[in-house]
Amino acid sequence: MARERLIYVIAGEPSGDAIGEKLITAIRNQYGSGVEFVGLGGPAMESVGFQSRFPISELSVMGLVEVLPHLWRILGRIRETADDIVRQNPDAVVTIDxxxxTVRVVKQLVGRYQGPKIHVVAPTVWAWxxxxxxxxxxxxxxxxTILPFEPTYFQRVGLASKFIGxxxxxxxxxxADDRAFRKDHGIDSDQKLICILPGSRRGxxxxxxxxxxEALARYRAAWGDVFAVIPTVPAIRAFVEEGVSGWPEPPIIVSTPLEKYQSMKASNLALAASGTVALETALAEVPTVIAYKVSPLTAFIVRRLIKVDYVNIINILAGKEIVPECLQxxxxxDVLADILGELSAASGQSQIQQVRPYLSQLASSEGRPSEVAAQYIIEVSTPETSVDLP
Incomplete structure (x- = not known):
């Protein structure tokens, strides 16, 4: 009896975990029950029955310098993962971000695994x-790829590439139900709520x-009392709770996707570390300021390699700063509090209006991103099936 189709999925961080959960569900919906998934993932993928070989929180390190103390452990996990792929010999390997x-894992498969290797989320070669x-x-x-202009960069060198949305x-x-969130937490409709998003990694x-x-405290001093909510992920919730234990007014902390999106939708302002969350707050129509900080050495190196003027996708698509960026x-x-104050006035509504046209560019005409990706993966992992792209 032939085995079920086996797909090895690797999602090494929360954003990839969220993509993986949608992708697994879409493949099951299209292919049926005759497919099995193994590999690495987080809570979102586990919620649909996936079992990760080890906690992906071990890989949640960001920055050229910050990764060094964890290097040997990560290298060991790379070897373990590659060896497991060879042993299981799946019908396809799907790596996400x-x-x-992921590149180091796949590199170790050369000459050892002959199935299709599919990567989801292109590296930002257009930036650096x-x-x-x-x-x-x-x-x-x-x-x-998840951005419309990315396939061309890779098709030029002969790599089959497709925009999925x-x-x-x-x-x-x-x-998301913003009224339910405010009701659950005793926040009236006329009371201000700021969504604080410091990042999904411990670092x-x-x-x-x-x-x-401190920016929140300065904003309160200038604009009056305001509620604050911090959406996080389960793996670092305790770390966040410890970090805010000394705040004069403890924020609300949530750690499920439902609460995260409800809190965003319920918020009047957002202060977010650069990343996917900035698109989420844009979709929630919340005026947002983007901020990010790394070690001075990492910043020194990156600034000499970077090729774009902005880090936020909306700003990159627009070619101008619509969403304020406060880096390093x-x-x-002081700077963050001042900008939050400006967004409390007319500039906040102006940001929402200016962002909308660029959000529409992120959609595929073929369907939901997970559905487009699922169909592609099923096709290329079927024997004697190939996908020809320009």
């Missing part, structure tokens, strides 16, 4: 290190939380 981990297109061509067979569009933030939270807390030296309590 986390290129510093454009030479990575050749690395991805060398180690992957297919690439599914941005996964943030199907996370559910637009449909990001360590760098941003105290700065964001600008990521300070």
């Amino acid at each position: 986390s290129p510093s981990f 290190r454009p030479g990575r297109v050749h690395k991805f061509k060398k180690y992957f067979d297919h690439l599914l 941005h996964p943030v569009l199907e996370y559910g933030v637009q449909e 990001e939270v360590a760098r941003h939380l105290s700065i964001f807390g 030296e600008k990521c300070s309590p």
Whole structure:
């Protein structure tokens, strides 16, 4: 009796975990019950029956310098994962984002695994290190991108690439019940709520939380009392709770996707570490300021490699700063508080209006991102089936 189709999925961080959960569900809906998933994932993927080989929180390290203390452990996990793929010999390997981990895993499969290797979420070669297109061509067979302008960069070197749409569009933030959140937490409709998003990795939270807390205190001093909510992920919730234990007014802390999107939709303002959350707050139509800080050495290196003027996708698509960006030296309590104050006035509504046209560019004409990706993966993992793209 033939075995079920086996797909090895690797999602090494929370954003990839969310994509993986939608992808697994979409593949099951399209292919039926005759498919099994193994590999690495987090709580979202586990919620649909996936079992991760080890906690992906071990991989949640960000920054060129910050990763060094964890290097040997991560290298060990890379070897373990590659060996497990060879042993299981799946019908396809699907890696999601986390290129510093996933590329190294796939590199160790050379000469040992012959099935299709599909990567979801292209590396930002349009922003820095454009030479990575050749690395991805060398180690992957297919690439599914989440930004409309990305396929061309990889098709030029012969890597089959397809735009599937941005996964943030199907996370559910637009449909979240803001009134239910305010009711559950005793926040009246006329009371202000600020959504604080310091990052999904422990290192990001360590760098941003105290700065964001001081910015909140300064905003309160100038604009009056305001509620605050911090959406986080289960793996670092205790760390966040410890970090805010000394705040004069403890914020609300939530750690489920439902509560996260309800809290965003219920908020009047957002202060967010750069990343996917900035698109989520845009979809929730919440005026947002983006902030990010890394070690001085990491910042020094990145600034000499970066090729774009902005870090926020909306700003990149627009070619101008619609959503304020406060990076490194600008990521300070005073600057952040001042911008939050400006967003409390007319500039906040102006931001919402200006963002809308660029959000529409993130959708695929073929359907939901997970559905488009699922169909592609099923096709390329079926024997004697190939997908030809320009």
